[in-house]
Amino acid sequence: MENIIPDRIFNFLIKHPPFSLLDNEDVVLISENVIIQFLQPNEYVFKEGEIPQKYIYMVREGAIQLLREAENILVEECDEGDIFGIRPLVAKQAYVLSAKAIEETLVYAIRTDKLENLIEHNPKMAYYLAQNFAVDIGSKYSKLYKGRLFLNNDIKKNQASSLFEIQSIKHSKTAVTCNKDATIQQAAIIMRKHKVGSILIVNDNLHPTGILTDRDLRNYVVTGDIDLMASVSKIMNHPVVTIEPEQTIADIQIIMMKNRIHHLCITKDGSNLSKVVGIISQHDLLVMQGNNPAIFIKEIQRSNSCEQLRNIREKAETLLEQYLQQEVAIAFIANVMSEINDALIVRIIQFCLKETEQENEKIPDVKWCWMGLGSEGRGEQLLRTDQDNALIFEDVPMAVLEETRLYFIKLSKKITAQLNICGFEYCPGDMMASNPKWCLSLSEWKNQFNQWITQPTNQNIMHCNIFFDYRPLFGTYSLTETLTNYIFSLIDKDSVFMSLMAKNSLSNPPPLTFFRKFVVEKNGEHKDDFDIKSRAMMPLADAARILSLNNNLKNINNTFERFEKLAEVEPNNKELYEQAADAYEILMRYRALQGLKNKNSGRFFNPENLTKMQRLNLRNSFRPVEELQDILKIRFRTAYFG
DSSP, X not given: OXXXXXXXXXXXXXXXXXXXXXXXXXXXXXXXXXXXEEEOTTOEEEOTTOOOOSEEEEEEESOEEEEEGGGTEEEEEEOTTOEEOOGGGTOSOOOSSEEEESSSEEEEEEEGGGTHHHHHHOHHHHHHHHHHOHHHHTTSSOEEETTEEEOSHHHHHHTGGGOGGGOBOOOOOOOOEEETTSBHHHHHHHHHHHTOSEEEEEOTTOOEEEEEEHHHIIIIIITTSSOTTSBGGGTOBOSOOEEOTTOBHHXXXXXHHHHTOSEEEXXXXXXXXXOEEEEEEHHHHHHXXXXXXXXXXXXXXXXXXXXXXXXXXXXXXXXXXHHHHTTOOHHHHHHHHHHHHHHHHHHHHHHHHHHHHHTTOOOOOOOEEEEEOHHHHTTOOOSOOOOOEEEEEOOOOHHHHHHHHHHHHHHHHHHHHHHHHTTOOOOTTOOSTTSGGGEEEHHHXXXXXXXXXXXXXXXXXXXXXXXTTOEEEEEOTHHHHHHHHHHHHHHHTOHHHHHHHHHHHTTSOOSBOTTSOBOOOOSSTTTTOEEHIIIIIHHHHHHHHHHHHHTTOTTOXXXXXXXXXXXXXXXXXXXXXXXXXXXXXXXXXXXXXXXXHHTSOSOEEOGGGSOHHHHXXXXXXXXXXXXXXXXXXXXXXXXXXX
């Protein structure tokens, strides 16, 4: 029956995505051409194998099941406001699913010729369709770009260009240079002439060999330590950290933060063996964007109390919220927040070491390292959750072992207490370096991992899931490298451990019911809430960890980086691993948004409070979980360990 009440249809469409993303006049045009279909229970809209007509469908009232009938599989259940059957937007290929009413149902049939032009010119609508119906629309409108889904060149221009993390740096400053044989005085005169705070030292081929800054002049020359007539090579910093032209702002920020520097040299090919073409400073970044995370790093390094650090970390959460609102890629956000967290932890350790010295405590001459565990160890701690940390120190004679341990436990108690003041709560399970069980010598840590791996009880497997994601944050990093090599040598010899670890990961409860409803808590403090950590994020993080161990991928802790590397080493599963990496980023984003909204860790929230689009995005991010768990079941033969 031809639609004769377009106003009523308009009022319905405008409330539901993707039509809620369009201008009113576009929705009016669509509404005027909608056909209404009334279906009895068990009546089909279309069947698997049929050639599509020029319509997509939206449920007005009732419910539609999408079935893979040849395999007797229920794929999806659509209710009011859900879209289905969008294959005609791709090509005239047969439907891969059947659509059947399960009760009396009213469906709107929407002509595709009224939508195709809108999709091409409306990035938000195209993004929605590609994000939520990737299985149906294939690759016509979608492609992966830096961990986010963009739809075509127009979207890349319209959306991505507004995100500074993928903008290229436009360096307007030509580098000021001098020869390595110049004196410090000559270099200073050149800097004054050009009114710059740094000068690059180059060889005869204009390749950078060093950099001299105002700070170097203050530290070495003004103090009288170095003579003005000495060669500039005496105080220059080298080697120079170089980047290639058109480097992204995001990459530059991360490089500066990681290297704790304020200038980067731009060369023709990005190496120090090619010609200098420019220079970029931290100040240049500040001019381009008023909210540079490097400022937080600098504030942290200059802070004198935990209260100051707490305030800085709170300001950093404001930056986090801005990033999330701007839809900046989670990989970039995680990098930034990890650098801020790392700097804060390092500053607290420095406070505590100084305090220990002032107490005239006997400080052992021992190499040691502070390690972050869990989400901090993986570089995924966006919000301030509870602490997970440990400490490793080099082997010492038995006669001084306990004395050494007592010193580091006392130091660790100071550190964890100050982290608590900064908003990182104590770990409920006491997985902290202040616990003598997690403050061990290198040999003790080796023995501990050996016990966990060779005697894989449920508790030992649980400990492995936490401690395998350690990351050195302060001290002698080579201690953790030695430990890592030892752990991997043990795992190579013990396939039973890997099987039991895989089996343990399969115990995480599924995120959705049979009818694709969110599985929520049935009782307790979080009754009717969804646990995004245990039901969605942990299955992905566990799978990434196990598969990385199985592929001998060392020193990669971050979950989406693990999946990206797995996609390289297992090309037959490349698409699945890429989907899993994208899914994990989506889940991290939603958890952070919920945490900021509710001022908590973001782990629990009521799915009924989400919009329909948000629920669809989350449900789609669960798709890789089942396939990954199937890989674990087959590869590690978990059925034999029932």
